[in-house]
Amino acid sequence: MARENSAFHSESMPPAYPMREVGWLHSGLPRAFSMDKSRCGRDRARRFRERCRKGEFDSPTCAQEPDFVQANLIGIPKDHAFDFLQFSLLNSRACPLLDIVSGRDSPSIAAEADLSTDLPRYRVFRHGAFVEETKDTSRFVEEKNLIFFLVGCSFTWEHMLHEKVGVRHIQEWKNVPMFKTNIPNEHIGEFWGNLVVTMRPCMPGNLKQCIDTTSDYPGAHGGPVHAGNPSAIGIDDLGKPDYGDRVTIHDGEVPVFWPCGVTVLEASISCKSIPLAITHSPGHMLITDIFVDELRGE
Amino acid sequence: MARENSAFHSESMPPAYPMREVGWLHSGLPRAFSMDKSRCGRDRARRFRERCRKGEFDSPTCAQEPDFVQANLIGIPKDHAFDFLQFSLLNSRACPLLDIVSGRDSPSIAAEADLSTDLPRYRVFRHGAFVEETKDTSRFVEEKNLIFFLVGCSFTWEHMLHEKVGVRHIQEWKNVPMFKTNIPNEHIGEFWGNLVVTMRPCMPGNLKQCIDTTSDYPGAHGGPVHAGNPSAIGIDDLGKPDYGDRVTIHDGEVPVFWPCGVTVLEASISCKSIPLAITHSPGHMLITDIFVDELRGE
Structure with missing residues (x-):
């Protein structure tokens, strides 16, 4: 017999299973961060962004604010x-999406942030050509109805890795070395290019630790894609990184090589059909409000 | 000392860690299915689609080709x-994306499929108004530079659930009952609306089995969002489903209520600004080449 609605009483029923607790990472968009969580304790991230806005911080962000x-x-x-x-979704190892932001809006993952000023350093491209490096891109934002994509970064977990096995560029106060590889991206429309990787050297006995520590963070590129012979992935000279420092x-x-968000940066700046593209300067990232632990994969 | 590239020999190095083995579901787009896997054994899916194309199958697809x-x-x-x-990514419980297909292209997840004819039944909308139900939409495809989104469906796992606890609409040879709820979607631009759910009744002792069996398949909506009192989620009368059969x-x-892909169908057909929208008819789904086991979450 079909029962009437009135026969159902929530008191006698099993608990409801709220949707939003389940797996944001499956979508690649952690909008959940903006919804029910307190901003308590996140003032440090906001203050760091204010320092960038005022021009007081103008360096790579590795080892900065390691909680975030x-x-x-x-x-x-x-x-x-x-x-x-679509390109980002099909190349999600290189491009784990954290947020999508329209024009002057603030990201869900960085309260009240101004994306035009709150990163330490930017690069501007027109029709595939580099125009300038700058600390303030606010004059460009209205120009072309810009959409901003925020993509996970390996700096998220590297302080943790540094505590366990030591990270060389942190020890040497340098920007992480980044290399173009011969591993092709899945392409969509005008977006092509090869995977770009970050490189951190380690003793072979520490390799498992490197894999285990980073694989828990698919939203920050996850584990390495390659370890060992650089020429196997098209890198000729480890002494000459394409971005960052030797x-x-x-x-x-x-x-040891991890996917790098510069992959998608390269894919977008190289498009001659795109009249204006604005990116962070490699290594000069946005500090978000998300605690590192919150990004841990399921 | 920085070492020369020539000092690295793949023979003496740990194995490489291929990217593509890792976690497609994190992106929501299983392009991986199209890449290295054999099509062996998938002829059944193709033959089913051919039956639809020829008009030989014209019913809901629940309990059809349960391997796929x-x-x-x-x-x-x-x-x-x-x-x-963006709307799909932010409402991924209702809209787990499986593929995105441009115009007349075949989907990666259904080789040589013609999306205009290979589903049993379609609905056509113009500026938010229903126009017709049809078995062939090929005359519309060139009209508006259409992009097709393929979204996971609970029919994927329900044969498995039927074997374990019995699924009522399969027992009664009906289409699954679907209901509009009062649970709001995250909205983006002109895409709004509330969650739509499928409903399957079960004895309370079987509820854990329902949750466990379906939660393994986030790409097919995963576990239930609610069990028990229908009015708690805005459903007035279980005897009057909004789509499908009582x-x-x-x-x-x-x-027991699971998220339903009709959620995104409703969100798109209701947009007056969209001059043309084509959807499957509720319950009349695309049979893909993906084996159900391949969709199991990590």
Whole structure:
């Protein structure tokens, strides 16, 4: 017999299963962060962004504010945003999406942040050509109906890795070395290119620790894609990174390579059809409100 | 000392860690299915789609080809696709994306499928108004530069659930009952609306089995969002589903509610600004090439 609604009383029923507790990472968009959580304790992230806004911090953000998730920034006109979003989803190791932000809006993952000023340093491109490096891009934001994509960054977990096995560029006060590889991205429309990786050397006995520590954070690129012979992934000379700084590699160490958000930065800035693209300067990331623990995968 | 590239030999190095083995579900787009896997054994899915194309199958697809993942279809003009894709990512319990397909292309997840003819039945909308129900939409596809979104469906796991605890609409040879709820979606741009759910009644002792069996499949909506009192989620009368058929609820049974892909179908067809939208008819899904086991979450 079909029962009447009135026969159902919540008191006698099992508890409801709220949707929102389940797996934001499956979507790649942690909007959940903005909803029910307190901002308590996140003032440090906000204050760091204010220092960037005032020009008081103008360096790579590695080892800065290690409690908080860091993010890559790519801003392109809305006309190109659908293709770029598909490209990001199909290359999610390089491009784990954290948020999508329209024009002057603040991101869900960084309360009251101004994306035009709150990163230490930006690069501006027009029709695929580099125009300038700057600390303030506010004059560009209204120009082309820009959409900003915030993408996870390996700086998120590297302080943790540093405590366990030592991270060379932190020891040497440098920016992380980044290399272009020969591993092709899945392409969509005008977005192509190869995977870009960050490199951290380690002793072979520490490799498992490197994998285990970082694989828990798919929203920050997760585990390495390669360890060992650089030429196997198209890197000719570890002494000449394409971005960032050269670091020391000691005898017996192996280079370990992780996907890098510069992958999507390169894919977007190289498009001649895109009249304006604004990105962070490699290594100069957004400090978000997300505690590192909150990004841990399921 | 920085070492020369020539000092690295793959023979002496740990194995590489291939990217593509890792976690497609984190992106919501299982493009991986199209890449390295054999099509062996998938002829059954293709033959089913051919039957639809020839008009030989014209019913709901529940309990059809239970080895294969089923998918919702929503086709809208590319101008609206970026907002819709964001909406899908932010409401991923209702809208777990399986693929995105442009115009007349075949989906990665259904080889050589023609999305205009290979589902049993479609609905066509113009500027938010229902136009017709049809078995062939090929005359519309070129009209508006359509992008098709394929979204996971609970029919994927319900044969498995039927074997364990019995699924009422399969027992009664009906289409699954679907209800509009009062649970609001996250909205983006012009895409709004409330969650739509499928309902399957079960004895309270079977509820844990329902949750466990379905939670393994986030790409097919995963576990239930609610069990028990329908009015708690805005459903007035279980005897009057908004889509599909009324089913028997026996004494002592509780209704269990799962997110339904009709959620995004409703959100898109209700937009007056969208000149043309094409969807499957509720319950008349695409049979894909993906084996159900391949969709199991990590």
